[in-house]
Amino acid sequence: MRQVNFTLIFVICLALVLFGIENTQLVPIKIIEGVEIKAPLSVELIVTLGIGSVLAWVFSVWVQVQSTIATKEILEQRETQIHNLQEDIERYKAEIEEQQRLLPSVSSSREQRVITAESNP
Secondary structure, eight states: OHHHHHHHHHHHHHHHHHHHHHOOSEEEEEEETTEEEEEEHHHHHHHHHHHHHHHHHHHHHHHHHHHHHHHHHHHHHHHHHHHHHHHHHHHHHHHHHHHHHHHHHHHHHHHHHHHHHHHOO
């Protein structure tokens, strides 16, 4: 992907250089009413592209910041969910241990009944 990006940027820059070499005549730039600047067309084009590049970079950084914030919120939600699930596991383990403690006493009392029933004919 980097090679494609490099090739695309190289071709665009080459086209701009060739365009700038061919268009050196002065053209007026009207900023606001009454303010007019004259500059070569190639310089105007380079300045405009530079401003556009800076704005694209700022937009890209803004999108990355938003993505980072969204990812952080998702991670916090997942951490909360993991914590809740771990608490559930601990509670279930405690319930199972309690049930296992009760089971041997039930089975031993049954054995005692069987033994007493056999001894009392």
